[in-house]
Amino acid sequence: MSDPAKRVVVCPGTFDPVTYGHLDVITRAAGMFDQVVVGVVNLPWRKGSTVFSVEERIGFIENVVREIENITVEAFTTLLVDFARRHNAKAIVKGLRAISDFEYEMEMNQLNHRQAPEIESVYLMASDKYSFLSSSGVKELATFGGDIDDLVPREVATALKERLAR
Numbered sequence: 577m578s579d580p581a582k583r584v585v586v587c588p589g590t591f592d593p594v595t596y597g598h599l600d601v602i603t604r605a606a607g608m609f610d611q612v613v614v615g616v617v618n619l620p621w622r623k624g625s626t627v628f629s630v631e632e633r634i635g636f637i638e639n640v641v642r643e644i645e646n647i648t649v650e651a652f653t654t655l656l657v658d659f660a661r662r663h664n665a666k667a668i669v670k671g672l673r674a675i676s677d678f679e680y681e682m683e684m685n686q687l688n689h690r691q692a693p694e695i696e697s698v699y700l701m702a703s704d705k706y707s708f709l710s711s712s713g714v715k716e717l718a719t720f721g722g723d724i725d726d727l728v729p730r731e732v733a734t735a736l737k738e739r740l741a742r
């Protein structure tokens with residue numbers, strides 16, 4: 577349980593795998609709030625199976641944020657708002673890329689707000705170089721031997737090439 581005096585936020589996602597776009601949002605959130613809890617969705621039946629296990633997805637993030645003291649990473653298997661409540665989070669922080677994200681996030685925002693009106697959702701606009709970066713795009717590139725070295729951490733790029741390259 578987090579210290580109630582701290583401004584805690586959660587940064588949720590499937591992170592299959594984490595990209596520099598996600599890491600940009602997570603580290604910017606860490607600069608704005610006292611504590612960031614990265615929540616990695618662990619619901620195997622949701623959106624089909626993931627390329628990486630939840631342990632692998634958590635490990636990829638931890639290996640990058642290890643030095644940043646106010647970021648922790650953990651799996652969750654509940655409603656996002658219940659995960660946020662468990663951590664006494666004041667807000668859910670998400671990245672917004674192109675306008676195509678807006679509709680989905682608007683829906684999630686309303687669902688989450690209906691369940692937990694006391695928890696705000698805060699959106700950080702994606703940095704321009706990551707505006708069109710997605711985990712699914714990176715997986716597609718990796719499958720066909722594209723260059724992904726500028727899009728994901730080195731460990732992730734190596735793992736993706738091993739797992740997906742045809």
Ligand code: PNS
Nearest residue numbers: 588589590591617654655656657684687
């Ligand atoms: O796009 P992602 O990475 O799969 O997003 C996952 C998440 C949890 C951020 C998004 O689905 C969301 O905001 N869900 C709210 C509804 C909820 O709590 N669902 C159960 C956990 S997925």
